[in-house]
Amino acid sequence: MKMRTCLLAFLGLIVIGLSCVPVARAETTGESPATESPAESKKPAAFADRGAQTCIKCHDQSPVSDILKTPHVVKGDGRTPFGQDNHDCETCHGASPEHIHSHPASGEKKASTAVVFKGPNAASVEKRNEMCTNCHENGMRMNWRGSQHQSNDVACVDCHTVHVTKDPVLVKQKQPEKCFTCHAEQRAQSFMYSHHPVREGKVSCGDCHSVHGSPGPKLMKEFTVNQTCYNCHAEKRGPFMWEHQPVREDCISCHTPHGSTEARLMSERMNFMCSACHSGSTSANSGAAFGGHGALSGSQKNIAISSGLANQRTCLNCHSQVHGSNSANGAYFLR
Ligand code: HEC
Ligand code: HEC
Ligand code: HEC
Ligand code: HEC
Ligand code: HEC
Ligand code: HEC
Ligand code: HEC
Numbered sequence: 001m002k003m004r005t006c007l008l009a010f011l012g013l014i015v016i017g018l019s020c021v022p023v024a025r026a027e028t029t030g031e032s033p034a035t036e037s038p039a040e041s042k043k044p045a046a047f048a049d050r051g052a053q054t055c056i057k058c059h060d061q062s063p064v065s066d067i068l069k070t071p072h073v074v075k076g077d078g079r080t081p082f083g084q085d086n087h088d089c090e091t092c093h094g095a096s097p098e099h100i101h102s103h104p105a106s107g108e109k110k111a112s113t114a115v116v117f118k119g120p121n122a123a124s125v126e127k128r129n130e131m132c133t134n135c136h137e138n139g140m141r142m143n144w145r146g147s148q149h150q151s152n153d154v155a156c157v158d159c160h161t162v163h164v165t166k167d168p169v170l171v172k173q174k175q176p177e178k179c180f181t182c183h184a185e186q187r188a189q190s191f192m193y194s195h196h197p198v199r200e201g202k203v204s205c206g207d208c209h210s211v212h213g214s215p216g217p218k219l220m221k222e223f224t225v226n227q228t229c230y231n232c233h234a235e236k237r238g239p240f241m242w243e244h245q246p247v248r249e250d251c252i253s254c255h256t257p258h259g260s261t262e263a264r265l266m267s268e269r270m271n272f273m274c275s276a277c278h279s280g281s282t283s284a285n286s287g288a289a290f291g292g293h294g295a296l297s298g299s300q301k302n303i304a305i306s307s308g309l310a311n312q313r314t315c316l317n318c319h320s321q322v323h324g325s326n327s328a329n330g331a332y333f334l335r
């Protein structure tokens, strides 16, 4: 008896739901909607009447039910999917009467929800992202539109998981694995001899990158690469009495951020790296580059020039203050 009442009520809802369609169209085309009857104005009837209760009848198992323990499910908080309109699950999955009430013959598929986020039935990236940006288009996602991820059709849920007590991408130790599913090169670099301790869980990709979008290059967290580095390596910021020009311009002219076979994240073997800019034949410093070394005594001159390229640290043996010097006599970064 109870079942039949439900069924009748449900059919009634569908009828109201269908009759709402033209109204919705009118709204999207900007025409003023037709006057609504009191019954229609309550709420779009296609949504399940009892919100999450309807869904949980069938979906009461982990991981689906884990969402009930997350910040998305706070009944008293009108900003959450469970705090408004009683749409609950359907705030994200869309009104899904076909899904709730389809009873497929054995061997046949059940109709999907209006929006499926993962797997073979997933909705378009645009549709899925729209469900999230309905609520999340401010704060740190201000720059999402036009960002590298948005314009390459990456979905919010390619990184985020919502049916889990703690979203792994928000956990420092677990975040890189998410990123590595698409960024294999950075994964390989993270295993190199010298690397930022990202795999070790001490630094996260998000410490340097604003993955939702950035006004800076390469999704940098700050406006420039250098400002991003200064967040943790403040002692390199200076100002120094004697500045080494490439340090001020771009840390990446000598370092590589994700991993290197050379110590100290050097982009090349040390002395080759210095010589790339300071060589007698190839740079604007022509002649002047090693001219100063002429003033050294014989043996010192040899160190600098003949065995220099063979020894990783040779230039640094004398020029120890490559990032800049505050010594009165530091013009050559010797002290
Ligand atoms: C009568 C039981 C029942 C109810 C009620 C129900 N579901 Fe389902 N749902 C299922 C079954 C069974 C599947 C697996 C379908 C399949 O694999 O064929 C499923 C699958 C899904 C999927 C995955 C769909 C896909 O194509 O990958 C989502 C999302 C989902 N349900 C959400 C919901 C939401 C949200 C509600 C409430 C609005 C809900 N379900 C109500 C039984 C139900
Ligand atoms: C109805 C609005 C609404 C929708 C739709 C919504 N969210 Fe949220 N979301 C919230 C609110 C509110 C919070 C809690 C924010 C807070 O406490 O400051 C939240 C929190 C989060 C958090 C942080 C969770 C944590 O553990 O701190 C993530 C990540 C997130 N949402 C991602 C998503 C994704 C991805 C989607 C789309 C699948 C989505 N949200 C859809 C309102 C929404
Ligand atoms: C490339 C992976 C990636 C994509 C795509 C992505 N996020 Fe995030 N999201 C993150 C990471 C990582 C964090 C943690 C904060 C950080 O490190 O910047 C985060 C944090 C969040 C938070 C919680 C932090 C807060 O306080 O605001 C919300 C909410 C969120 N994302 C929503 C979204 C929405 C909505 C989309 C789609 C428009 C999206 N994200 C797309 C990786 C991603
Ligand atoms: C904040 C948006 C949001 C809310 C609210 C939400 N879901 Fe989901 N749902 C998702 C996303 C995103 C996925 C993809 C898997 C994931 O991220 O955990 C998903 C996946 C699912 C799946 C498929 C799981 C699988 O393993 O294939 C089911 C079933 C489901 N949701 C049911 C529900 C039910 C039931 C509720 C209400 C209790 C609900 N969802 C509330 C966003 C949401
Ligand atoms: C679903 C695949 C996918 C995931 C997951 C993903 N990315 Fe991306 N990412 C892309 C694509 C596609 C681009 C744009 C093409 C490119 O530059 O490789 C991109 C671009 C970037 C860029 C900018 C590259 C540039 O040249 O400007 C950075 C930085 C980045 N991702 C970092 C991350 C981080 C950090 C994470 C994890 C929190 C992550 N990505 C997760 C697919 C992904
Ligand atoms: C210590 C800061 C830092 C960390 C941590 C970091 N990155 Fe980067 N990333 C950079 C810098 C700086 C660049 C720009 C390099 C350039 O311009 O040559 C960059 C560039 C990128 C690019 C663009 C490709 C390229 O080489 O130009 C991708 C993709 C990327 N990072 C992904 C990641 C991922 C994924 C993680 C985490 C596993 C991560 N990054 C962690 C600083 C960092
Ligand atoms: C979130 C903090 C953080 C940011 C931002 C950061 N670093 Fe680091 N950096 C570290 C930590 C932590 C270490 C490891 C220190 C240790 O092992 O003692 C490190 C180590 C290094 C090392 C030495 C590596 C080695 O093998 O000894 C270099 C070089 C370096 N960072 C350069 C950079 C550059 C260039 C940037 C900007 C692109 C940058 N860092 C941004 C935290 C950061």
Ligand code: HEC
Pocket: 226, 229, 230, 233, 236, 237, 244, 246, 247, 248, 250, 251, 252, 253, 254, 255, 264, 316, 322, 323
């Ligand atoms: C001209 C090349 C060059 C530039 C540009 C450069 N570095 Fe370095 N950096 C070096 C060399 C060489 C070492 C190794 C020093 C040693 O082993 O004593 C080093 C070592 C480091 C170290 C680890 C040892 C230490 O001194 O803490 C950090 C961190 C570092 N650099 C950060 C930075 C940051 C941040 C920037 C940009 C502001 C930057 N570097 C720009 C050449 C450079």
Ligand code: HEC
Pocket: 244, 245, 246, 253, 254, 270, 273, 274, 275, 276, 277, 278, 285, 315, 316, 319, 322, 331, 332, 333
């Ligand atoms: C990306 C190019 C670049 C790299 C790599 C580089 N330098 Fe420089 N260096 C410069 C520039 C540009 C100046 C300023 C030259 C000028 O003022 O004439 C400079 C100045 C110097 C000076 C002071 C010279 C003077 O006349 O004031 C010394 C010493 C020096 N560099 C040593 C090194 C050492 C040692 C390394 C390797 C650790 C190195 N440089 C790597 C570009 C570079």
Ligand code: HEC
Pocket: 271, 274, 275, 278, 288, 289, 290, 291, 292, 293, 295, 296, 300, 301, 303, 304, 308, 309, 314, 315, 316, 317, 318, 319, 332, 334
């Ligand atoms: C034995 C110590 C020593 C070593 C090793 C050394 N230098 Fe020098 N370098 C000096 C001294 C001292 C000066 C300053 C000479 C002067 O007062 O005119 C100098 C000057 C310079 C200058 C400025 C030249 C000018 O006239 O403007 C550059 C550039 C330079 N060195 C680069 C290098 C590079 C690159 C290496 C490694 C291949 C290196 N040095 C190895 C001691 C050394």
